[in-house]
Amino acid sequence: MTDPTPPAGHRSHDPHEIENLCAAGTQTYARALRAGRITRQDAAPAPCLLDFGLLRPDPGDPGRLLPAAPAVVLPQLMRAIEDDIARHRRREATLAELFEPFMELGTPDAAAADGPDGSGTTVLHGLRTINHAIGEAMAHAVGELLTVQPGGARPSGALAAARPREQAMLGRGARMRTLYQHTARHSAPVVAHYEQLRGDVEVRTLSEVTERLVVIDRAVAFIPAAKDRTVALRVHHPALVGYFVTTFERLWRLATPMWPTPARRTTPHGVPARQYEIAELLVEGHTDAEIALRLAMNVRTVRVHIAKLASTLGSDSRAQLGYLIGRSGLLEPGVGSSPRP
Structure with a gap:
């Protein structure tokens, strides 16, 4: 049976949300994680850790507390936030539908x-x-x-x-x-x-x-x-x-x-237009995900084009690819990827 009496100092501890974890809570939780457990007396300055579920009673030793793993706690907290957002979205949709006739x-x-x-x-x-x-x-x-x-x-x-x-x-x-x-x-x-x-x-x-x-x-x-x-x-x-x-x-x-009359998109050096556009963003330092978002493509397709571009220019690495793109003259000023109507 666990001790229902709150640790000493609990009443004087200012209430706060978990995202504003107090200094005592931060230090105590870190000590508990490093040691694998902590005494109730050592945890007394940070009763918020029990309230938030970051510390829990040790079934084998009533005088000690066990820390909850951050990898377990964080997803639980994030899910709670996502649930709140979803509730607000549903309320927003309901209100919009309610007031539409007015x-x-x-x-x-x-x-x-x-x-x-x-x-x-x-x-x-x-x-x-x-x-x-x-x-x-x-x-x-x-x-x-x-x-x-x-x-x-x-x-x-x-x-x-x-x-x-x-x-x-x-x-x-x-x-x-x-x-x-x-x-x-x-x-x-x-x-x-x-x-x-x-x-x-x-x-x-x-x-x-x-x-x-x-x-x-x-x-x-x-x-x-x-x-x-x-x-x-x-x-x-x-x-x-x-x-x-x-x-x-x-x-x-x-x-x-x-x-109604499509125009063919061409580039110099025999590089397909889509690979040219990706090359422009590559030399600017964008990640595959950022390139996919900007060009309305999925990441897998972007990586396929990057691999083809690397093969065309004889590159063995992403860093070398950027250098070879610059040296090839592919992106020289005045060279465009699309004909101008």
Whole structure:
């Protein structure tokens, strides 16, 4: 039976969270880990260790405490944080769904367009709300739809959901231009999507693009306000929308045509375009994971291309590969990976 009496000093110990572990707790836990156990008397200055489960009674010796292994405790604490985040996400989705029917009620058009704070922006919460707002704006579009779609391929479901409203807009005589990353050129669902659209549609690709952007009739823009894209900004401010349009146009001029007439991407020295792009990031010191994220590829594919590039240049190591890329002249100024339209 363990002693229920708290160690001496427990009442005078200031309460705190585990991430703010006190100095006494840090020192005592370290001593317990080094020795494999610690006496209750030695642990008395840090009763928080018992509260947090970092120390537990020794079944074989009531006067001693055993330290919990950090490799066991840390994952447990991280799981608890992840559970809290998941609960907050569920609550956010529930609140967004609850308030969605009220968003259009009792709000004058002018106030809605300018945002509640006069900034020309409105915050949209939840994917349903965001997609509904984009759909409403597209339903009245007669000019042009500009979109930037990072990440390579898009899910077939998302493409299918977008097709009717895109076709309806094109049917009214509007124009549609879209920027993807180069990996989208090899996505069958993306190519099939544009094959099914009828109207003035153009698609181009780049190695890297901005975050997702939707500009409709050069009057309203939608940009993500959260990494998971569950929060977005609807922007009506003319200066901001104009800035987004200018950014799109500059990227568009640098991009390689994909649809309706694709252009072949070439590089000097017989190095494939994708390997050229990876070489640029390699010499900048990026890891395989960082390169994969920036080029919308998986890490395994990046490593395959690096291995082929190393074989082409005769490299035996990653450090040597960087040196050989520089010496080869592959990345000399003025040498590009894509033809300019």
